[in-house]
Amino acid sequence: MSPDLRIPAELLPRDGRFGSGPSKLPVSHLDALAATGTALMGTSHRQQPVRSLVGQVKAQLTELFSPPDGYEVVFGVGGSTAFWDVATYGLVAERSQHLVYGEFTGKFATAATAAPWLADPSLVRGQPGTLAQPRAESGVDAYAWAHNETSTGVMAPVRRVDGADHGALVLVDATSGAGGLPVDLAQADCYYFAPQKGFASDGGLWVALMSPAAIERAQRIGASGRYVPAFFDLPTAIENSRKDQTYNTPAVATLFLMGEQLRWMLELGGLEATVARTRASSDTLYGWAERCAWARPFVSDPAARSLVVGTLDLDETIDYEEILAVLRANGILDCDPYRKLGRNQLRIAMFPAVDPDDIAALTRCLDWVVDRL
Ligand SMILES: *Cc1c(COP(=O)(O)O)cnc(C)c1O
Numbered sequence: 026m027s028p029d030l031r032i033p034a035e036l037l038p039r040d041g042r043f044g045s046g047p048s049k050l051p052v053s054h055l056d057a058l059a060a061t062g063t064a065l066m067g068t069s070h071r072q073q074p075v076r077s078l079v080g081q082v083k084a085q086l087t088e089l090f091s092p093p094d095g096y097e098v099v100f101g102v103g104g105s106t107a108f109w110d111v112a113t114y115g116l117v118a119e120r121s122q123h124l125v126y127g128e129f130t131g132k133f134a135t136a137a138t139a140a141p142w143l144a145d146p147s148l149v150r151g152q153p154g155t156l157a158q159p160r161a162e163s164g165v166d167a168y169a170w171a172h173n174e175t176s177t178g179v180m181a182p183v184r185r186v187d188g189a190d191h192g193a194l195v196l197v198d199a200t201s202g203a204g205g206l207p208v209d210l211a212q213a214d215c216y217y218f219a220p221q222k223g224f225a226s227d228g229g230l231w232v233a234l235m236s237p238a239a240i241e242r243a244q245r246i247g248a249s250g251r252y253v254p255a256f257f258d259l260p261t262a263i264e265n266s267r268k269d270q271t272y273n274t275p276a277v278a279t280l281f282l283m284g285e286q287l288r289w290m291l292e293l294g295g296l297e298a299t300v301a302r303t304r305a306s307s308d309t310l311y312g313w314a315e316r317c318a319w320a321r322p323f324v325s326d327p328a329a330r331s332l333v334v335g336t337l338d339l340d341e342t343i344d345y346e347e348i349l350a351v352l353r354a355n356g357i358l359d360c361d362p363y364r365k366l367g368r369n370q371l372r373i374a375m376f377p378a379v380d381p382d383d384i385a386a387l388t389r390c391l392d393w394v395v396d397r398l
Contacts, residue, residue, distance in 0.1 A: 030397055032355045032390050038383035041352075044359025045175050045374040046201060047221040047228060053223070054285040058278060065281065070274055078280050079269040085287035086234065089296055092210040095237040100230060100271050101262040105200040105219045108231040109136040112169075112196060113143060114251070115243050115259030116215060120144040121167040121196075124159060124181070126151035127174035128365055129198060134169075142251060153177045153366055154336075156329050161188030166242075168195050172202030175222070176363035178336030178372060179329050182254065184212045194239055199223075203289060205303040205333040205377050214239040224284040225332065225378040229276035237262070286330050290377060299377035303332040306375035306384040310335045313388040318342055319395055323370060335373045336362065343395060345369050351394050 042049035060067070065074050083098040101111065113121075113136050123134035123146050137146040147165055151157030154177050159168050159188055168189065173180045183197050194214040202208075203216065204223035217233035220226035235243075240263060247253070247260035255261065255272070265272050290299050311330055314320050314337050321338035339345055348371065349361060362370035371391075375384060 029354070030351050030394060032351075032357075032393055036386060036389050036393055037355065038357065038386040038390070039380065040383055041355070041357040042359065043282060043357065043373045043379065043387065045222065045228060045372055048223075048374050048376050049378045050225045050227070050282060051286070051289070052380060054282045058281050061281070066277060070277065071270065074225075075275070075277055076269040078277070078284060079271070079275070080315060082280055082287065083266070083269070085284060086232065088291055089204065089287060090210050090216070090234060091270050092232075092234055093236070096210060097235050097240060097263065097266065099233045099235055099259075099263050100275065101233075102230060102275060103256070104221075104228055105198060105217065105231055106132070107257070108217050108233065109133045110168075111257045111259055111262070112215070113137050113140040114253045114257045115246050116167060116194060116196060116239060117143055118166040118242065118246060120146060120165050121169055122147040122149065122162060122165045123281070124149050124151065124157035124168075124170035126155060126157045126177065126179055126181075127153055128176035128363060129200070130169075130171045130174055133198065134176040137169075154179065154323050155325070156181055157288055159186045159189075161186050161190075163190060166190065166193050168193060169198070169201070169298045171198040172206055172208065172216075173199070173331050173333055175201040175334055176366055177323070178331045178334045179324055180206055180331040180333070181329070183208050183216070189366050192238065192293065194236075194242060201334055201376075202331075204296070204299055206331075206377070207296065207300050210236075211318065214242075219333075220283040220376075221280050223376045224283045225286040225376065227276065227279040229279050236254060286378065293377075300332065301354060302381060303375050303376050306379060307332045307335060307383045309381060310337075310373060310375065310388065318393070320371070323368070333375050334373060337373070339369045339371065339373045341369065343369070343398070345371055347398060348391070349395060351398070352390070355390070357390060360387075368376070
């Protein structure tokens, strides 16, 4: 280990946080939170200040994603992991299909497989670093995949499945993709995420943009007599969200910080502008990696290389842990690969909050460090 290498200050990024979640959170948002003083934190979530905040975030998300008429923004507590259970309880009628091409897509598939009230799901697997394509199958009433597979840095298109049964839903885990990848919400029935990745906030909540068909499905299952624990009950979450509330106490600071980031995103020019930013960052990162003698993009298909989470395989002569130690000692944090993938790799988040100039600076730092190891 050589963590005593000192990267020259002029090479360093202005902000050294490149983690894929929790991700870089602008310090100005924390200042804005502190400035709310006694007005928000520590007050009842059933009263106007917190309810206005929920209403504000709903309106901001609607503006950012411009969903078709009738789509609703629904909130709940517990993050995206809780939402997988919400969906197995309340959105899958009988059988789902899961595209499994990494850890996160795998976890939802595992939840659906374990649910005794559902038929065993159809699984379509892709090797890590590649995509899997949905296959229309009769009897499948929900198709599930991730907009961005955070464990591998693969992004997937969001589009309806040709030939699927009438009424089959498309459920997209956009936990790391939302806000940084282009999307047409008409192509999905449930586009769900948590605020600690693309929205530069903290964890603890799930957010779902739901189509009228998804809401109708949730209500139909809710009325069917299926046992659903209250915490995972989707009709309850829908009903509360309509009143700018959550069923149980929300993470208020998380909502506030997300609202600040959404304000910044909308002022920047909305989704088109945030995607231009992630595109600039990822062009820089992959362009550099393709020229680099000791690193290369892990995802071989350029069209599947994520704009928001870049994975780079390293030459076997280089030890990623050694690089990470030097980076960390120099204030550059969390470029770790997803552990379970088990590769000699760096993984770099390029969410909208990350400055494309800082990605360029990171590549210069990496060159400098590897020259000296
Ligand atoms: C991080 C992540 C999750 C898990 O989110 P939590 O809020 O921690 O439960 C799920 N799916 C994807 C694609 C993720 O990146």
